Amino acid sequence: MLNIAETLLQWCRDGRPFALATIVDVHGSAPLPIGTSVAVDADGNAVGSISGGCVEGAIYDMCQQVLAEGGPARRAWFGYSDDDAFAVGLTCGGELDILVQAVNPAMEQHITAAFEEAVHGRPVAVAQIVDGPPDLLGATVSICGDGQVISGVPDHGSNDTLAEEALALLRAGRTARVDLGGSGQGCPQPLSVLVHVHASRPRMLVFGAVDFASALSRAGAFLGYRVTVCDARPVFATAARFPFADEVVVDWPHRYLEHTEVDARTVVCVLTHDAKFDVPLLRLALDLPVGYVGAMGSRRTHDERLRMLRDKGVSEGQLARLRSPIGLDLGARTPEETAVAITAEIIAQNNKRSGLPLSQGSGPIHRSGQGKPLSRVS
Structure with a gap:
């Protein structure tokens, strides 16, 4: 909704x-x-x-x-x-x-408040009961980003549990259906709840104020990311060069990343391909709970970068998270083509897909989020 x-x-x-x-x-x-x-x-x-x-x-x-x-x-x-x-x-x-x-x-004035939050860009989740007692079907509990509960569900013991589930999914930035009820769940009767989430925009952190970063910031903005471009060189890191970025920061990349807010939806794109920037930045990024870490460079650059990261104590498990050379193999040459290749890889990883052409696959194009068969009784 x-x-x-x-x-x-x-x-x-x-x-x-x-x-x-x-x-x-x-x-x-x-x-x-x-x-x-x-x-x-x-x-x-x-x-x-x-x-x-x-x-x-x-x-x-x-x-x-x-x-x-x-x-x-x-x-x-x-x-x-x-x-x-x-x-x-x-x-x-x-x-x-x-x-x-x-x-x-x-x-149902409570739902108006939830729409207000979403329209003004503030995080909100609406938990809608989609299976359960007939008198509760369609009823909602809304959770604002500050944890405030706005409820349209009669208080029959399930509101706290609904609120907890909605808040967890809001923090993850994910719309999903969850089943509640049964012993130990704090819910007196079985319910199936669809949690609609309007989360704050995920972050795309682009390090390196280069032409590729300009194209990538535009692609990231198109996909709904809040884009930050960061570079230690003030002559290159200017708002005029990156009109599609939400912010342009002049700072050493690793120092900025150390003090900025990230989460599981954050993507980190390292385009500097300069060891003095890359190594301390990647060493930190690979130790953070971010969703994607990619670094630009040739395969030779990548191999040398891995050697330096290992020398700095980065584990093999951490290195396995690094997508480098960055992007899918599309034969990209221009900054714009490269931005498409990078964002395509991000989308594929977010959705746990292969990135292969659909014509070479089989089975459903869209994966269902639920494994339950549909009932045929209305």
Whole structure:
């Protein structure tokens, strides 16, 4: 739902009821991930998409029906059907589990606050109950980045557990579905909860104020990273040379990295290929809980860099994290092509994929985040 937060916030401010259809489970190949939503208001205005066009018409009709009839949230399942070429289904061959519910902003002011946080770029997580007691289906608990809880779920003993799960996923910057309930879990009855996350932008730290860094900062900004370019040479590290970077820092790379904030989503790209910068920087980066560390240079440069890092006491396990020469083998030459190769490798690593051409693979293009088979009972 947070993918369309800006429009939903305006509808909430206007006091406009709407129906919200959300992907709560995906199996096989599907065009959009869990948490993606489409909404329809009472005037028939629609925003968002959940299938790239395959089943949008059927979902639109269901949203209008839910708005007109009211009542509890309801489910819909869509999969591929080869019995009727004109049947509603997914041409990609996957399966979608959709939850459709009516939202009345006047009665559910807590969700307006969550949309406010997302629209203003502040971290927020919304835990939406997608399986459980009928009276709780679709209910939400929201967690702001400061830990404040905004709840629309009746207090029946599960709110603290929901809040803990939502906060953990918010800190990880990941939308996911989790199952709660059972002995020792602090939840009195089984629930399946989809946690929608709007996290602060992940960081891309680019070291080396070179032409490749300019192209990479632009690509990183396009992918949603908060980009920092750092170089010890003030003549090169200027905001004018890196208009797409969020900040340009003049400092020794290892000294800046030592005192800046990083997390598991942070990517570190070392483009200096100068040992006096690279070695102390990589020695530190490989010991930090960052998601990606890559370094530019030829294979000869890489081999010599590994030797120096080993001499500095860097372990083989740490060295195994280093992506060097940086980027996928695309035959890149220009700074722009090289930026594509680097960001492609980052995307592949983040998603634990091979980076091979899809034409050389088999199986689903999109991996499901859940292993449970879809129930056929609505």
